[in-house]
Every structure is written in C-alpha cells, then in structure tokens.
Amino acid sequence: MDHVVCFILGGGHGGALYPLTRSRSVPAVPLAGKYRLIDVPVSNCLNSRLGSVFILAQYQSVSLHRHISNTYKMDPFHGGFVEVLSAQQTNETSDWYRGTADALRQNLRYAEREGVTDVLVLSSDQLYRMDFEAMVQGHRASKAACTLGVTAVGPNRVRRMGAAKIDQGNWVRNFVEKPGRDQLESLARPEAEDPVRPFLANMGIYLFQWKVLQEMLGETPHMDDLVTQVLPRLMNQGRLRAHRHHGFWEDLGTVQSYHSTHMALTTDHPPFDFHAPDGTIYTRMRNLPGSRVNSSSLRDTLISDGCEIGVGCVIDRCVIGVRSILGEKVLLRECIIQGANEYESSDERRVRQGSPEPPLGIGENTVIEGAILDKNFRIGRNCRLVNRSGVNFADGPFYSIRDGILILPTNCVVPDNTVL
Structure with missing residues (x-):
C-alpha cells in the first residue's frame, strides 16, 4: 500500500x-x-x-x-x-x-x-x-x-x-x-x-x-x-x-440523508457502529470531562463529551454534540445538537448579565423537535421550535427549513419565549 x-x-x-x-x-x-x-x-x-x-x-x-x-x-x-x-x-x-x-x-x-x-x-x-x-x-x-x-x-x-x-x-x-x-x-x-x-x-x-x-x-x-x-x-x-x-x-x-442517518445511529442496532473495535474512526482529541446528566429521561440518544443536561430533561432519539448545555425541563425529540466550540467562561457570563441574549446552550422549559442545531447556539427559555405545519422549505429570521427539517445555523440566537 x-x-x-x-x-x-x-x-x-x-x-x-x-x-x-x-x-x-x-x-x-x-x-x-x-x-x-x-x-x-x-x-x-x-x-x-x-x-x-x-x-x-x-x-x-x-x-x-x-x-x-x-x-x-x-x-x-x-x-x-x-x-x-x-x-x-x-x-x-x-x-x-x-x-x-x-x-x-x-x-x-x-x-x-x-x-x-x-x-x-x-x-x-x-x-x-x-x-x-x-x-x-x-x-x-x-x-x-x-x-x-x-x-x-x-x-x-x-x-x-x-x-x-x-x-x-x-x-x-x-x-x-x-x-x-x-x-x-x-x-x-x-x-x-x-x-x-x-x-x-x-x-x-x-x-x-x-x-x-x-x-x-x-x-x-x-x-x-x-x-x-x-x-x-x-x-x-x-x-x-x-x-x-x-x-x-x-x-x-x-439535509434529509444527513438527518435520517443520524437518527439511525441512535437505534439499538445502528447500521454503522462507531463503537466497533475494528476500523476506528479517528478525530481530534479533546480534554473534556465526562457528561453530566441530572435526573433526566433519555431514550435512544448519543451524548458526546463535556455535556451538561439539566434536571427534568426529556431527550428522545437525539445526537448531542460536545459541550452541549441544556437547562432544566428541556424536551428534545429527533434532534441533532452540534454543541459548542468552547465553554462560556465566568467572565463572559458576567459581562452578559442583564443582556437580552441568552447564555450558551438551551434555556429551561424549551421544546425542540425534528431539528438540527449547529454550533454555538443560544436558545432562550420557554421556546417552542417545532415545524408543526410540515413546511418543506423556508428561510426565516433565525432559521431555515430543508426537507421538512428545522435548521438553526452556527451562532444562532433565539430570544426567550420564541414560538415557531
């Protein structure tokens, strides 16, 4: 060779x-x-x-x-x-x-x-x-x-x-x-x-x-x-x-094949197994802690390194990327959450106090279904992001819909109480 x-x-x-x-x-x-x-x-x-x-x-x-x-x-x-x-x-x-x-x-x-x-x-x-x-x-x-x-x-x-x-x-x-x-x-x-x-x-x-x-x-x-x-x-x-x-x-x-393949990865017997000992898929080594899940319900979900899952979350058939932060009582169903490039430091959080912009991650009591959240998202509290009307293609102020799948792009900011 x-x-x-x-x-x-x-x-x-x-x-x-x-x-x-x-x-x-x-x-x-x-x-x-x-x-x-x-x-x-x-x-x-x-x-x-x-x-x-x-x-x-x-x-x-x-x-x-x-x-x-x-x-x-x-x-x-x-x-x-x-x-x-x-x-x-x-x-x-x-x-x-x-x-x-x-x-x-x-x-x-x-x-x-x-x-x-x-x-x-x-x-x-x-x-x-x-x-x-x-x-x-x-x-x-x-x-x-x-x-x-x-x-x-x-x-x-x-x-x-x-x-x-x-x-x-x-x-x-x-x-x-x-x-x-x-x-x-x-x-x-x-x-x-x-x-x-x-x-x-x-x-x-x-x-x-x-x-x-x-x-x-x-x-x-x-x-x-x-x-x-x-x-x-x-x-x-x-x-x-x-x-x-x-x-x-x-x-x-x-987008359709990307999302459906990720959903297949969450099943009991995925068609492609990243855990297989033969044929390792390599990637960047990160110095991240193990993920922390607090009194939440998870079903058929992949969780990557360094995540924090708040109390009372319900996560069903999702892929959760590195450094994802979820507040309390968040509901996610059939979502790909890409995570964040960095954690938000204490200094950054202090500077943002009083700002209408939500902190890094997903705020409490938010519901998201059938979506892809790209890197570094800031989703507020009490939001409801669901394509209930079954729209196949659309572009909004902070989102896109492709093949019926809701996509929030990199660095997306969604204010508190937003309903889609």
Whole structure:
C-alpha cells in the first residue's frame, strides 16, 4: 500500500447541505456529535495503511485546515501525512476547479514521487467503513485502468446516483449517471441476491493507475469531470472495472440523508457502529470531562463529551454534540445538537448579565423537535421550535427549513419565549 496516493475531494459550495455549509466546507460539517465528515475517508485510509493523503479544498476551508492540523499529526519516524491542498492561482492556471477531474489535474504534481503506481480518489460526504487493500489487490490483478467502488441499492436511491451494469468478470459494460425510470430495467441485475436492491450504485470511490490518470488528464485538458467524462471513456475502452462493497454505505450530501442517518445511529442496532473495535474512526482529541446528566429521561440518544443536561430533561432519539448545555425541563425529540466550540467562561457570563441574549446552550422549559442545531447556539427559555405545519422549505429570521427539517445555523440566537 506504500505505492498508493489518496486524494479526497472536498466538494463544491455544499448547497444541498446549506445552512450547515454557510460558514464551512462540506468535509468540515460535524458528524455524530464529535467527528467531522472528513474523518471518515481519512480514517479508512489510515486503517488501510495508506499514509499519503491529500484533501482538495476550495470553499471556506479555514475550519477544515484547523481540524486536520489539530487531528492528524503523523509520527515523523514512520512517515505519512494528511495535507489540505486549497485551490490556488499558478503559472499554469488562474481558475478555480472546474470539476472533479480538473481538481485532480491541478494537484497531481504534488503526488509525483518514486514508486507511485495507483491513485485512490474518495469523496468527503459519506459514511462507511472499508479496507481498501482488497480493492487495490483486485485492481492490480485485473490490470484495470480504473476500478470503481459500487454498492447495491434500490430504485429510489439509484436515480439520485450513478448506476453501473457489470459482467461476470466485474467489468463495467454500462454506466448511467442519475438514470431515468425508463433506463432502470436495463441496469438492474436479474441475478441480484437481494431483489429489493438490484442496482449497483457508484460510491464515489475510484482507484486509477497512476500513469493512466496522468496521461488522460494531461492529454485531454477539456475533461473536467470524472463521472460524466473520464469514466465513460474508460468504459468504452473496456478498461473500467467494479469492486463491490458489501457493508453499510450512505451519502450524507443532503439535509434529509444527513438527518435520517443520524437518527439511525441512535437505534439499538445502528447500521454503522462507531463503537466497533475494528476500523476506528479517528478525530481530534479533546480534554473534556465526562457528561453530566441530572435526573433526566433519555431514550435512544448519543451524548458526546463535556455535556451538561439539566434536571427534568426529556431527550428522545437525539445526537448531542460536545459541550452541549441544556437547562432544566428541556424536551428534545429527533434532534441533532452540534454543541459548542468552547465553554462560556465566568467572565463572559458576567459581562452578559442583564443582556437580552441568552447564555450558551438551551434555556429551561424549551421544546425542540425534528431539528438540527449547529454550533454555538443560544436558545432562550420557554421556546417552542417545532415545524408543526410540515413546511418543506423556508428561510426565516433565525432559521431555515430543508426537507421538512428545522435548521438553526452556527451562532444562532433565539430570544426567550420564541414560538415557531
């Protein structure tokens, strides 16, 4: 695995996750209370003994840079690195990345080193656990120009993704991005072991031969996108192969999938288990105390480090992020609470005395349902934040609603007695 270099694509402006991406890039969006989305692909690389990892960033990359530099401090005696490469003007180009292929084109030179044979390209908005060694071995044995990671999905999901049709040797014979209903029959696998999931979807995981990728991107400067331009060309040449992933995999690139996946994590048998001893998901180490829960009722809930839960709270199917502060008799149902970057100091609390702005956290007697509260929220007392009308899309003075889910952005302030 020493001869494989990994590039993780940082994505665009992240409109499908807005307002979670209002002040950060997609890879820096919080995950499961204490992680960031970028921790998943980086951890999979490290667990697969891949030590050369580049993260390609373009939009609002400050928090991503900070997280990577504070988290992945590699041992100098064993080598390896995790490095963020931001879009930049050079003598060769003055443009931002025009697409996924162009992002690789502009940064391949940083990966040039003796002995590199393969390039692994990953996405930064997915949740899965995968050992890439088996994929690399199959890729090299088949001598494929590119190996595409695929997983079985049903018809509703495949229409939002790319679908591959493979032969008995796992060579891709047809590939359609976001297929229509009239194309599904030709892409289904009649021999599928699970008739509910007869399609093979593109996971956004690509393993290229180094020389092939270098030549294609160098000789065809008009090719800017991997999925719509590079992969079809390799498929038509008979050089695109598929590698099947059988474990859990979920794209978290929309508010709906982000919220529903978090709710699934709170169940007795979550589809993805962060507690699993094999395939650890790494993140920043924090010197935080254990969480304190005072005479409250909790059901199917994840609580991260350093939280304070007041007396009489009722929390049902929630993910509670680091440093979350809840006053007395708060009711939370099906919420993602991202927590805070820092505790509020005694001096800060003293300065705010008499201010109409609530303290950091959630005030007493407040009810919140079906919501995502981003970092550093200040929610007053006796508030009721519930999308009772079932609005699917809206923007208000202190909130947004996407896919019916109420979202309070970073540093949101909600006065006492607010009713939504």
